Each structure stands twice: as structure tokens, then as C-alpha cells.
Amino acid sequence: MVDLRPYVAKIDWPVGIGTKHVQNASYPFLIQEKYRAGYFTHYAGEGTVRSAKMVHNGEQVDLCLCRTKAHFTQEGKCRILTLDPVEIEFSDLTVKLQTVITFEEGSSRIRFDRKIIEMSDPNAEVSIDEYMVACYGTTEYPEDMTPLTLELAKDGVKTKLAFAYKCREQSMDGADYTACILPPIDTRVSLTCQGREKTGYFKEGYAFSPMFTLGYTGKLKNGEVFTTWLNLEKAD
Numbered sequence: 001m002v003d004l005r006p007y008v009a010k011i012d013w014p015v016g017i018g019t020k021h022v023q024n025a026s027y028p029f030l031i032q033e034k035y036r037a038g039y040f041t042h043y044a045g046e047g048t049v050r051s052a053k054m055v056h057n058g059e060q061v062d063l064c065l066c067r068t069k070a071h072f073t074q075e076g077k078c079r080i081l082t083l084d085p086v087e088i089e090f091s092d093l094t095v096k097l098q099t100v101i102t103f104e105e106g107s108s109r110i111r112f113d114r115k116i117i118e119m120s121d122p123n124a125e126v127s128i129d130e131y132m133v134a135c136y137g138t139t140e141y142p143e144d145m146t147p148l149t150l151e152l153a154k155d156g157v158k159t160k161l162a163f164a165y166k167c168r169e170q171s172m173d174g175a176d177y178t179a180c181i182l183p184p185i186d187t188r189v190s191l192t193c194q195g196r197e198k199t200g201y202f203k204e205g206y207a208f209s210p211m212f213t214l215g216y217t218g219k220l221k222n223g224e225v226f227t228t229w230l231n232l233e234k235a236d
Contacts, residue, residue, distance in 0.1 A: 001050035001110075001230075002033035004134070006187040008108040008232045026138040028185045048133050048211055050230060052114060054097065055127040056090045063099070077105040085117055094120040108232040115225045122222050130193070130228045131215035135205070136185050142210045149181045150202040150212060167206040169213075175200025178214045181235055188233045191216060195226035 005027055015025040031048040051064035066086040073080045083099040096118035102111040114128060137143045148163040152172040159170055172178075178200040179190035193200065195218040203213035218226050 001031060002048075003029065004031035004050065004230075004232075005029050006182075006185060006189070006232050009186040009234050011185055011187075024138055028136050028138055030134040030136055030182075030187070030189060031132070032137075048135060050132045050134075052099075052112075052131065053129040054088050054095065055129065056093055056095075056124075059090045061088045061090075063097075079103045079105070092121075093124050093126070095126060110230040112228050112230070113225055114220070114227075116220050116222050119222045125219055125221050127217060128195075128220050128226050129215060129217045130191070130226070131213055132189075132191060132230065133211050133213050134180070134189065135211045136182055136187075143184065145205065145210050145212070147183045148212065150204060150214075151177075151179045151181065152200055152202060153177055153179075154200075161202070161204060163204055163212065165204070165206050165210065167204060169201060169203040171199050171201035173199050175216075177231075178202050178216070180212050180214060183235060186235045188235045190214070190231045190233075192229045192231060193218070193227065195228070196220070196224065 011028065013021065013027065015021045031050060033047065033049065049064050051062065054061045068084045068086050070081050070083045081101040085096045085098040088095045088097060095116055098115050098117050100113040135142060145163045150161040150163065152159045152170060152175050154172055154175050159172065161168060161170065177190045177192045179188060181188050191214045193216040198216050198218045200216050205211045216228055220226055
């Protein structure tokens with residue numbers, strides 16, 4: 001996913017003479033690959049994108065760099081994007097992975113299912129890292145991120161971090177959600193997860209790479225599915 005706008009926030013964005021936005025009528029984004037470097041420089045950690053990484057014995061493959069095709073179907077109010085399986089080759093293991101992305105009409109939740117449909121070693125296990133690298137703004141220039149708050153929670157216990165450009169990160173085993181609250185655009189974005197050995201985390205950016213990262217790591221075996229939801233809400 002290379003473009004994401006928090007329309008659910010219904011942001012009041014007056015434009016014209018006498019407002020804060022004399023000429024810029026663009027609706028703010030959370031992910032925008034044209035303005036925020038995107039997947040083509042993501043290998044350097046500078047791009048905003050929603051994807052996943054597969055890890056095995058220290059080797060890592062970023063799925064956003066794996067080309068494939070997709071097919072559209074609709075079931076009731078759900079619009080489903082089924083990606084053709086991609087083959088991931090590690091030095092001692094080959095994994096065939098399929099992704100299904102589901103958009104439900106009237107909902108601000110986007111579901112991502114990652115399923116291993118074949119492995120060269122049926123008894124092997126791989127790690128998965130579902131991530132979202134994001135920021136906010138309307139141009140290629142970063143906005144002030146200090147009003148943002150990063151958050152992890154499990155069983156009602158919350159860990160919060162005020163964004164201060166210090167490149168900090170935190171994780172929590174079995175986290176119920178990982179989230180970022182963005183008061184300047186009245187938005188709360190979060191990831192939730194259903195998967196084996198799930199661990200939620202967030203990462204804080206720094207001055208020259210000011211994006212924040214939300215994510216979940218977990219484990220997958222042949223035939224298993226790792227599911228995450230990207231959730232958008234109005235902050236208040």
C-alpha cells in the first residue's frame with residue numbers, strides 16, 4: 001500500500017486568502033510514495049509504505065519489492081484483492097506466500113491475510129514482520145511530528161511515547177494494538193493482529209527520517225495464516 005488518506009477524520013481544511021492554506025487544497029496523507037520517497041527507496045528506510053517482511057535464519061525479504069499481479073472479487077460489502085502467490089527464496093528454503101487484502105464498505109478497517117501455501121521444507125518455520133511506515137502532510141516536506149503520540153496496549157495496560165525525534169522503539173508480546181495518535185490531522189491509526197507468537201511494536205523517527213513505524217512480528221509454518229488489520233479512526 002503506497003497511498004493512505006485519513007478521510008475518516010473528516011478534517012476541516014479551509015483554503016484561500018485569510019486561512020492557513022492559501023493555495024494548498026490537498027487532503028493530508030499518512031502514506032504517500034510520491035512525496036515521501038516511497039517503496040523505491042524503502043530499502044534505505046526512507047519510504048512510507050504498508051507491507052511485510054519475511055525472515056529466515058537472518059535473511060530478510062521485503063514483500064514490497066516482490067512484483068506480482070492481483071485479482072478483484074466482491075463478496076457482499078467486502079471488496080477483496082487477491083494477489084498471485086510470490087516465491088521467496090532463502091539460501092536453504094523456498095516459500096510460496098499469498099496475500100489477500102479485504103476492504104469492507106462502510107468500515108475504516110483494512111484486513112491483510114498472509115498465507116504460506118507451499119514450502120520446500122514442510123516442517124520449516126519463518127518469521128514475519130508486518131509494518132506500516134507513515135507520517136503526515138501534503139507535500140514532500142515533513143510536518144512537525146512532536147504533537148504525535150505512539151502507543152502499545154495489552155489487557156488494558158498502555159505504554160505511550162511522545163514523539164521527540166529520538167529514534168526510540170518499544171515492543172510488547174501479545175499486544176492488543178499498536179497505534180499513533182496524530183492531533184494535527186485529528187486521526188488515530190492503529191494495527192491489530194491475529195497470529196502465532198505475535199509481538200506489537202512501534203518506532204519513532206528522527207530529524208532526517210521523521211516517519212513513525214507501527215508493526216507486528218510473528219511466526220508462520222506451512223499452511224498457516226498471519227492476519228493484521230489497519231484501522232483508521234477520528235482521534236476524538
